[in-house]
Amino acid sequence: MTIDHKTHTRLDRRTVVAGLSASMLLPRHARAASVTDGAGRTVAVPARVERVFPAGPPAAIMLYTVAPDLLLGWPRANRPDEREFLLPDVGGRPEVGRITGRGNTANLEVVLALKPDLILDIGSVNATYVSLADRVTEQTKIPYALLDGRFDGIAASYRTIGTLVGRPEPAEALARYTEETIKTITGRIAAIPRERRPRVYYARGPRGLETGLGGSINVETIELLANNVAGGTSGGLSNVSIEQVLLWNPDVIITIDLAFAANVYNDAAWAPVAAVRARRVHLSPKLPFGWVDFPPSVNRLIGLWWLAKILYPELFPEDLRTLTRDFYRQFYHVTLADAQIDRVLAGRD
Amino acid sequence: MRRSALPGFTIALIVLVAGLVVAFTIGRYPVSLAELLDVLWSRALGRAPSAPAAVENVVLLVRGPRVMAALLVGSALAVAGTAFQGLFRNPLVSPDILGASSGAALGAVIGIFFSLGVFGIELLAFAGGLAAVAAVYVIGSMLRSRDPILVLVLAGVVIGALLGAGVGLVKYLADPYNQLPAMTFWLLGSLAATSVSDLLPLLGPVAIGTVVLVALRWRMNVMSLPDEEARALGVSTGPLRIAIVAAATLVTSASVATSGIIGWIGLVVPHLARALVGPDFPKLLPASALLGGGFLLFIDTLARTAAPVEIPLGILTAVIGTPFFIWLLADMQRSWS
Numbered sequence A: 001m002t003i004d005h006k007t008h009t010r011l012d013r014r015t016v017v018a019g020l021s022a023s024m025l026l027p028r029h030a031r032a033a034s035v036t037d038g039a040g041r042t043v044a045v046p047a048r049v050e051r052v053f054p055a056g057p058p059a060a061i062m063l064y065t066v067a068p069d070l071l072l073g074w075p076r077a078n079r080p081d082e083r084e085f086l087l088p089d090v091g092g093r094p095e096v097g098r099i100t101g102r103g104n105t106a107n108l109e110v111v112l113a114l115k116p117d118l119i120l121d122i123g124s125v126n127a128t129y130v131s132l133a134d135r136v137t138e139q140t141k142i143p144y145a146l147l148d149g150r151f152d153g154i155a156a157s158y159r160t161i162g163t164l165v166g167r168p169e170p171a172e173a174l175a176r177y178t179e180e181t182i183k184t185i186t187g188r189i190a191a192i193p194r195e196r197r198p199r200v201y202y203a204r205g206p207r208g209l210e211t212g213l214g215g216s217i218n219v220e221t222i223e224l225l226a227n228n229v230a231g232g233t234s235g236g237l238s239n240v241s242i243e244q245v246l247l248w249n250p251d252v253i254i255t256i257d258l259a260f261a262a263n264v265y266n267d268a269a270w271a272p273v274a275a276v277r278a279r280r281v282h283l284s285p286k287l288p289f290g291w292v293d294f295p296p297s298v299n300r301l302i303g304l305w306w307l308a309k310i311l312y313p314e315l316f317p318e319d320l321r322t323l324t325r326d327f328y329r330q331f332y333h334v335t336l337a338d339a340q341i342d343r344v345l346a347g348r349d
Numbered sequence B: 001m002r003r004s005a006l007p008g009f010t011i012a013l014i015v016l017v018a019g020l021v022v023a024f025t026i027g028r029y030p031v032s033l034a035e036l037l038d039v040l041w042s043r044a045l046g047r048a049p050s051a052p053a054a055v056e057n058v059v060l061l062v063r064g065p066r067v068m069a070a071l072l073v074g075s076a077l078a079v080a081g082t083a084f085q086g087l088f089r090n091p092l093v094s095p096d097i098l099g100a101s102s103g104a105a106l107g108a109v110i111g112i113f114f115s116l117g118v119f120g121i122e123l124l125a126f127a128g129g130l131a132a133v134a135a136v137y138v139i140g141s142m143l144r145s146r147d148p149i150l151v152l153v154l155a156g157v158v159i160g161a162l163l164g165a166g167v168g169l170v171k172y173l174a175d176p177y178n179q180l181p182a183m184t185f186w187l188l189g190s191l192a193a194t195s196v197s198d199l200l201p202l203l204g205p206v207a208i209g210t211v212v213l214v215a216l217r218w219r220m221n222v223m224s225l226p227d228e229e230a231r232a233l234g235v236s237t238g239p240l241r242i243a244i245v246a247a248a249t250l251v252t253s254a255s256v257a258t259s260g261i262i263g264w265i266g267l268v269v270p271h272l273a274r275a276l277v278g279p280d281f282p283k284l285l286p287a288s289a290l291l292g293g294g295f296l297l298f299i300d301t302l303a304r305t306a307a308p309v310e311i312p313l314g315i316l317t318a319v320i321g322t323p324f325f326i327w328l329l330a331d332m333q334r335s336w337s
Helices: A002-031 A057-066 A108-113 A127-140 A151-165 A168-189 A217-225 A242-248 A258-266 A300-311 A320-332 A338-346 B006-025 B033-045 B053-087 B100-113 B118-142 B148-173 B179-188 B196-215 B217-223 B227-232 B237-259 B265-277 B281-305 B313-336
Strands: A034-036 A042-044 A052-054 A118-123 A144-148 A199-203 A210-212 A237-239 A252-255 A281-283
Touching: A034 A151, A052 A057, A057 A118, A057 A151, A057 A168, A057 A320, A108 A127, A118 A127, A118 A151, A127 A144, A144 A151, A151 A168, A151 A300, A168 A217, A168 A300, A168 A320, A199 A210, A199 A217, A199 A242, A210 A217, A210 B179, A217 A300, A242 B053, A252 A258, A252 A300, A258 A281, A300 A320, A320 A338, B006 B033, B006 B053, B006 B265, B006 B281, B033 B053, B053 B196, B053 B217, B053 B237, B053 B265, B053 B281, B100 B118, B100 B148, B100 B179, B100 B237, B118 B148, B118 B196, B118 B237, B148 B179, B179 B313, B196 B217, B196 B237, B196 B281, B217 B237, B217 B281, B227 B237, B265 B281, B265 B313, B281 B313
Parallel strands: A052 A118, A118 A144, A199 A252, A252 A281
Antiparallel strands: A034 A042, A210 A237
């Protein structure tokens, strides 16, 4: 009986608070009948948003940071080791597939059956995705917002999400964090001319020979802070030869591949590379989401700090553990124990 | 029809040697001819080279293994193509006709899907190739028909399509940010990641398969006759067919496991070799091996030097192979009509 009673009071209080804030916010909403999304499309603001369908992983993560309770499910179910760093009831929500230009795994009828009030898509805003978004809206009559996931678009995207889902305060706080992080980090290195910044090679794949070319979203984190050795050619992901890496002779190697990071110091072919000789091959943390690359969403913001500290240790004296704890609390809504921070920073699965 | 094969062999050998020289001397990392010879010569004599360590490293650990792999894969695919074209009495056959490439592709994408290491991926690809051809062969021999060869080819086409669907399914389920690009790269074929440790698993099966095919070279001539005539000449076609298919599959699967899917070589090179030395297998097999190795050496050199980024081998072989094949067809028709 006592337990029942307690639960009731807590629920009541929460409902009251929610109701209060909703009534305070309502007038502001009522005016914003529509917003302009990242692609310049006009999206009607739904009267009430309780269920949001994420079109892909970046959207799921970004919505989770603002309003985890609204997330219908994940494009791909989270693994247990990933769930550990997310809210227990939200991290374990079901797999709902994705609707992106790269092939749908979600059936539109399934999407409709889930009765979302809004479909959120974050990533590229090119013509392919615009036409896809328009078509989905036409077929389902569900508002579909397409937002920019690149670093300079994240803050604006947060504010748009805040308006769309009726949670402007948390969205504004995260938008500010984003702006401040990017401003602080780029501001501190602004005095270093481009050509004096470290030359970084981004290694993917078990052999470390997949890399992101100039302008690719995969290397956005790296290119914001340093010189991407493969940046001379623009494009997406590509294969390169070891000879080419030897020729580039990068100062630092950033990798997301555990097997490559484990073997590179013992591989004679890589031995002459400056980064390997200086033992500057760094494995990016990836729990619950990657820190430097994929999915290309707000999970990369903490990766900016991580990379900045690796590349310019004297300019960034902040304690990475504190930064990590803050970020995980603000964005993922979890409080990390020391052992968990160790596990995240080790970069292992 | 009888003519000396000597000029043809000379040309094939020149192509191979030229390919080796070009492949060894050209690369993204600048290595002069003097440095190259210094490194190779010092190694042969067992003393320390005077070239910088980085250059020695490039020659021995980076470019060397890759050149050797290109040579082996090119020869292997050409030899397998020659064997299959003879066995099926059809000039449009390539080494993947019985599903070896599709099986290897499925094995590799599954390996990538489960985030295995390089060796695991290669092993799965190799096993996939062998398993696919074994399945095709079993199905082909279970279906009794007056034309066992035709049934075998049809079974290969059907199983190949099924495996292709399997590849599509795995790609569809794969993580689009990490695994899908890796799968796409693998399916386009590349020798970019070749290291010394890849050479032995490649050399073993290729050597065994090639030795078997060379040992069977005289009987393979008989295989190009209809079954009844072959039997009349005292050659039992059944076991021989199994031996040829097994040897050619071993060679193809090992190559594909190392390099990913590289089309065209197994189709085009045997025709070239036939144009040079004639259709007699004892001559055709070695000529195909020489030409295939030389051809892939040239193509791989282009793949790794034309741009800072690797150009997939599958794309280059198709771009170069298609006009070449059309020219070859036109030329053959002229000489046959």
